[in-house]
Amino acid sequence: MRVPFDALERQYSKIADELDRAIKGVLSSGRYILGENVAKFEEEFARYCGTKHAVGISSGTAALHLALLACGVGPGDEVITAANTYIATIFAISYVGAKPVLVDIDPESYTLDVAQVERAITERTRAIIPVHLYGQCADMDPILELAKSHKLRVIEDAAQAHGAEYKGRKAGSLGDLGCFSFYPSKNLGACGDGGAVVTNDEELYQKLRIYRYMGQPRKHLHMVIGYQERLDELQAAILRVKLRYLDRWNEERRRLAALYNQLLADTEVLLPKEQPYGRHVYHLYVIRVRRRDAVKARLAEAGIETQIHYPTPAHLQPAYADLGYGKGSFPITERYSGEILSLPLYPELKEEEVREIARELKRALERLELEGVAHAA
Numbered sequence: 155m156r157v158p159f160d161a162l163e164r165q166y167s168k169i170a171d172e173l174d175r176a177i178k179g180v181l182s183s184g185r186y187i188l189g190e191n192v193a194k195f196e197e198e199f200a201r202y203c204g205t206k207h208a209v210g211i212s213s214g215t216a217a218l219h220l221a222l223l224a225c226g227v228g229p230g231d232e233v234i235t236a237a238n239t240y241i242a243t244i245f246a247i248s249y250v251g252a253k254p255v256l257v258d259i260d261p262e263s264y265t266l267d268v269a270q271v272e273r274a275i276t277e278r279t280r281a282i283i284p285v286h287l288y289g290q291c292a293d294m295d296p297i298l299e300l301a302k303s304h305k306l307r308v309i310e311d312a313a314q315a316h317g318a319e320y321k322g323r324k325a326g327s328l329g330d331l332g333c334f335s336f337y338p339s340k341n342l343g344a345c346g347d348g349g350a351v352v353t354n355d356e357e358l359y360q361k362l363r364i365y366r367y368m369g370q371p372r373k374h375l376h377m378v379i380g381y382q383e384r385l386d387e388l389q390a391a392i393l394r395v396k397l398r399y400l401d402r403w404n405e406e407r408r409r410l411a412a413l414y415n416q417l418l419a420d421t422e423v424l425l426p427k428e429q430p431y432g433r434h435v436y437h438l439y440v441i442r443v444r445r446r447d448a449v450k451a452r453l454a455e456a457g458i459e460t461q462i463h464y465p466t467p468a469h470l471q472p473a474y475a476d477l478g479y480g481k482g483s484f485p486i487t488e489r490y491s492g493e494i495l496s497l498p499l500y501p502e503l504k505e506e507e508v509r510e511i512a513r514e515l516k517r518a519l520e521r522l523e524l525e526g527v528a529h530a531a
């Protein structure tokens with residue numbers, strides 16, 4: 155059996171008629187930029203997230219970039235975020251000329267360690283970016299309290315957490331701004347690049363609209379140096395169809411994650427831990443295991459694709475050699491980067507496939523154990 159890490163064609167085939175109709179509707183309308191679909195999707199996505207506004211952006215990375223600009227973050231400022239995240243979170247801070255200040259993650263939730271955030275705050279700190287990694291929210295209440303007492307902005311990186319909840323509220327709706335990516339494999343994905351920022355703040359909302367389209371509050375009036383970073387009509391039309399399935403798909407992700415948990419319960423594998431404060435939507439199902447690279451190779455031989463999110467933390471990447479961090483700066487992030495393994499998980503993954511993956515994983519662990527014993531003897 156071959157199990158791919160992603161299988162977006164399976165998702166397409168389930169809703170092909172609806173998607174084809176939506177795409178055809180856009181093509182025949184002749185309106186491809188900032189038309190009815192973007193406006194409607196913004197309304198629908200804001201309602202889904204429980205915020206007043208949403209602004210469609212060209213990608214999740216651009217959403218983070220424009221969110222920081224809207225908050226007025228710039229050169230000389232510091233922004234605190236997690237060492238264990240996709241590099242885009244940190245690049246966005248660099249794009250506005252601010253300095254990324256990284257902190258380690260909480261060992262259980264894999265999200266920002268709040269005590270370390272507090273210690274990292276200086277006079278230059280302007281914002282905190284909690285990352286709701288793998289589909290689980292960071293512990294937001296203490297972060298929001300810290301931000302309030304230090305007058306900092308909170309920009310949520312919810313790129314992996316569409317529909318995730320924190321104490322009954324949706325990811326993205328808790329801070330000043332919530333940034334989403336609609337990269338195809340995300341829980342809500344376009345058929346290309348896309349992103350959004352959600353907010354309840356009227357002023358930030360207006361700024362985002364201006365920044366995403368050449369600094370224009372209206373056509374031919376350029377108030378600031380803006381960008382060409384709009385969500386396009388085709389992607390918006392596709393996202394409007396898929397948004398209607400998001401809750402069902404997230405439920406399916408949770409069901410399959412529970413099945414993995416059950417099948418792997420009596421092994422040495424360390425399973426993801428759902429925090430009591432929220433609802434995890436399993437963008438990724440990430441385990442930790444000893445001899446990770448050997449396990450990964452064994453699974454590959456058995457036809458099972460896995461990935462690592464992320465194998466080299468940002469502070470050890472060449473691009474950030476000048477930040478002043480090195481090996482040992484963030485012990486948990488660094489240790490985990492050698493142990494984490496993302497198993498296939500998407501709503502269209504079949505139960506038999508999950509069972510097969512669990513079986514092959516157990517077989518790999520047993521064989522490595524035997525070889526280890528032989529080696530030692």
Ligand SMILES: *Cc1c(COP(=O)(O)O)cnc(C)c1O
Pocket residue numbers: 213214215216239240242243285311313314334335336337347348349
């Ligand atoms: C995917 C992702 C992004 C970037 O989104 P793009 O749409 O790929 O630009 C940012 N942060 C996190 C945590 C992500 O997973």
